[in-house]
Amino acid sequence: MSVSSGRKFSLLPMLGHTKGKRSPVTCALKCDNACTGEVCNTSSNSYFRDIASATMSRRAALGFGAAGALAVAFGSALTSPESAVAGGPGLSAAAKNGYGTSKLKFTAIAPVDAAVDAFTVPEGFTWQPVIRWGDPIFNDAPEFDLGKQTAAAQERQFGYNNDYTDILEIPGSKGRRAVLFANHEYTNEGIMFPTAMPAADVRKIGAAAHGLTVVELERRNKNTPWSYVKGAGLNRRFLNDTPYELTGPVAGSPLVQTKADPAGRTILGTLGNCAGGTTPWGTILSGEENFNGYFVAPGTSDKDKRYGLTSKPTARQWELDDPRFDTRNADSANEANRFGWIVEVDPFDPTSTPKKHSALGRFKHEGANVIVAESGHVVAYSGDDERFDYLYKFVSKDKYIEGDRKHNMTLLSAGDLYVARFTGSAPAAEITGTGAVPSDGGFDGTGEWLPLVVGGVSQVRDMSVEEVLVYTRVAADKVGPTKMDRCEDVEPSLHTGKVYVACTNNSDRGKAGKEGATEINPRNENRDGHIVEIIETGDQTSTKFTWNLLMVCGDPAQGDVTYFSGYPVDKVSPISCPDNLAFDSVGNLWISTDGAPSGIKKADGLFKVTLEGAERGRVEQFLAVPRDGETCGPIIHDEERTVFVAVQHPGEDGTFDAPLSFFPDYVPAGTAPARGQARAPRPSVIQVFRTDD
Numbered sequence: 285m286s287v288s289s290g291r292k293f294s295l296l297p298m299l300g301h302t303k304g305k306r307s308p309v310t311c312a313l314k315c316d317n318a319c320t321g322e323v324c325n326t327s328s329n330s331y332f333r334d335i336a337s338a339t340m341s342r343r344a345a346l347g348f349g350a351a352g353a354l355a356v357a358f359g360s361a362l363t364s365p366e367s368a369v370a371g372g373p374g375l376s377a378a379a380k381n382g383y384g385t386s387k388l389k390f391t392a393i394a395p396v397d398a399a400v401d402a403f404t405v406p407e408g409f410t411w412q413p414v415i416r417w418g419d420p421i422f423n424d425a426p427e428f429d430l431g432k433q434t435a436a437a438q439e440r441q442f443g444y445n446n447d448y449t450d451i452l453e454i455p456g457s458k459g460r461r462a463v464l465f466a467n468h469e470y471t472n473e474g475i476m477f478p479t480a481m482p483a484a485d486v487r488k489i490g491a492a493a494h495g496l497t498v499v500e501l502e503r504r505n506k507n508t509p510w511s512y513v514k515g516a517g518l519n520r521r522f523l524n525d526t527p528y529e530l531t532g533p534v535a536g537s538p539l540v541q542t543k544a545d546p547a548g549r550t551i552l553g554t555l556g557n558c559a560g561g562t563t564p565w566g567t568i569l570s571g572e573e574n575f576n577g578y579f580v581a582p583g584t585s586d587k588d589k590r591y592g593l594t595s596k597p598t599a600r601q602w603e604l605d606d607p608r609f610d611t612r613n614a615d616s617a618n619e620a621n622r623f624g625w626i627v628e629v630d631p632f633d634p635t636s637t638p639k640k641h642s643a644l645g646r647f648k649h650e651g652a653n654v655i656v657a658e659s660g661h662v663v664a665y666s667g668d669d670e671r672f673d674y675l676y677k678f679v680s681k682d683k684y685i686e687g688d689r690k691h692n693m694t695l696l697s698a699g700d701l702y703v704a705r706f707t708g709s710a711p712a713a714e715i716t717g718t719g720a721v722p723s724d725g726g727f728d729g730t731g732e733w734l735p736l737v738v739g740g741v742s743q744v745r746d747m748s749v750e751e752v753l754v755y756t757r758v759a760a761d762k763v764g765p766t767k768m769d770r771c772e773d774v775e776p777s778l779h780t781g782k783v784y785v786a787c788t789n790n791s792d793r794g795k796a797g798k799e800g801a802t803e804i805n806p807r808n809e810n811r812d813g814h815i816v817e818i819i820e821t822g823d824q825t826s827t828k829f830t831w832n833l834l835m836v837c838g839d840p841a842q843g844d845v846t847y848f849s850g851y852p853v854d855k856v857s858p859i860s861c862p863d864n865l866a867f868d869s870v871g872n873l874w875i876s877t878d879g880a881p882s883g884i885k886k887a888d889g890l891f892k893v894t895l896e897g898a899e900r901g902r903v904e905q906f907l908a909v910p911r912d913g914e915t916c917g918p919i920i921h922d923e924e925r926t927v928f929v930a931v932q933h934p935g936e937d938g939t940f941d942a943p944l945s946f947f948p949d950y951v952p953a954g955t956a957p958a959r960g961q962a963r964a965p966r967p968s969v970i971q972v973f974r975t976d977d
Contacts, residue, residue, distance in 0.1 A: 327761035388922035408976035423515035443468030448560035449917035467557035496522035524553035534642035543615035559651030571649030575623035645756035657824035667771025702733035708803025717801035717808035779871035849901030876915035935965035
């Protein structure tokens with residue numbers, strides 16, 4: 285089997301090696317078959333420190349106190365730019381009032397077979413697209429025509445494979461107008477374009493389908509669904525030639541200078557944008573993740589290998605059109621160093637220059653999520669989505685000033701960078717690699733944030749600040765953090781200040797020559813993933829924390845050893861491969877998934893998890909996405925009983941001539957479209973809302 289890229293074909297190395305519903309096509313196009321290569325992190329630093337004997341009780345381990353958080357108040361269902369801070373230093377108003385009862389009540393759906401091409405929601409709910417791949421967002425953009433695609437048209441239309449999304453209210457609109465932001469992570473040319481299309485056209489249109497989009501939304505009132513507004517003043521596409529300002533210590537460094545940009549301060553485009561975050565001042569953060577798959581590099585240096593850069597031709601072969609994607613050329617030797625950053629976008633100013641923030645380090649950022657600490661400093665958490673890589677935290681140099689948006693938009697340009705080390709509380713002998721719970725009743729322990737850059741000074745031997753931030757993985761290796769099972773989304777709760785880390789999976793854990801199970805990553809060949817809960821000691825700027833596992837994922841009915849904070853395993857919805865995280869207005873955690881429990885083929889979905897009280901650990905499935913699709917970018921507006929998700933790569937295993945999905949253009953629901961309508965699946969942002977009252 286092969287995947288088409290115009291007239292070029294590449295083999296699928298993951299064919300026969302994926303489990304559950306994961307497609308080998310996704311592996312090839314999204315992450316450059318990362319799991320088939322050697323693990324990027326071959327450092328010999330201590331992975332994890334287990335306490336040799338049970339000298340710390342579970343209660344003691346968690347008793348260091350909850351973190352304070354100067355939290356942004358999301359009292360309304362929409363986020364507003366420069367939202368008010370609730371009640372001064374401390375937790376959000378919602379936290380002070382305790383966990384409430386969500387207005388979004390539903391009966392959990394049963395798991396849906398992965399071969400079903402349908403978008404499944406609970407009884408009493410319905411769904412419709414907000415915007416789809418190819419929808420025109422400017423007045424001069426043509427309507428989407430699958431058979432007549434051009435690069436010029438795609439540049440004026442909504443991009444492909446939307447991942448992170450958020451919806452922010454336009455001030456003064458009384459909830460009737462908003463902006464939607466979306467990442468466009470990658471493309472699948474094999475189902476987007478006919479095989480007869482010239483390869484050069486395929487490359488140009490595919491490139492135009494990457495990047496970011498901002499588009500205005502409108503609705504009649506809070507009880508009606510959203511529609512996007514073609515030609516609205518805030519609509520914008522961010523493309524491969526969009527200039528980005530590089531901020532922070534690396535700006536101007538020789539490590540990022542190229543012939544085209546000798547100043548090393550202006551970067552064109554953003555790549556591999558996966559998850560993201562929304563700041564308290566109303567800007568959007570986007571994580572550049574699998575950027576390595578877009579570059580041909582010498583592939584021989586330790587730094588190349590540490591970042592997964594190789595000398596093989598890329599899947600999309602943009603290097604044939606643009607020499608900057610071939611870093612073997614001296615003129616563009618540093619081009620790959622200009623990707624792998626956190627991007628900040630102002631969705632309310634279509635003339636603004638987006639930024640790439642070097643102070644947050646360079647690695648495969650899944651995203652970044654911000655909370656304002658009790659001290660007033662801004663803290664951003666970010667995971668490096670690679671097997672055996674690390675969890676990071678950034679603390680701003682300056683403090684947040686309520687109402688001063690211009691000042692607050694500088695906060696991510698300077699500050700301190702840390703990487704996490706975890707210690708377990710159970711004896712190492714009790715961590716068997718099966719996921720079985722230790723004798724103290726849970727997985728827990730303590731941790732510390734190891735400094736990489738503090739006060740503008742490198743804390744890593746033989747590395748300058750610029751080197752630490754450009755080669756952050758290499759720098760982290762030297763200080764001995766804990767190697768994790770693919771940290772993806774990292775979300776601080778504005779209700780409690782606790783931080784939740786989605787560890788998606790790591791099928792290499794415990795294999796020959798690789799680290800086995802530890803308490804923070806308790807399962808060998810971890811195909812189903814787990815969720816870490818972190819409690820900072822003091823406020824969010826602390827260098828010490830305690831931690832526990834909220835859940836060890838899987839399907840108990842299939843015999844998987846699972847853990848849901850003590851909640852009965854026979855009463856949860858089976859869940860695997862947690863990816864993106866979100867919270868509702870009363871503090872429940874919502875999880876979108878990228879992979880079904882190993883051994884069964886069920887569709888990805890969105891799940892609600894209760895975090896407090898007797899039902900802590902209860903998992904309820906809210907929706908399931910169509911065949912081959914992934915659930916991304918959840919937005920929970922439970923006060924309006926509405927949920928949004930981005931559906932990525934539906935019908936991934938199909939071809940242009942033989943599509944496996946017709947999402948979302950079912951005519952009628954569940955059937956193929958009529959003659960003349962789009963035949964390809966279209967990644968889309970979807971809204972789900974109640975219809976029974």
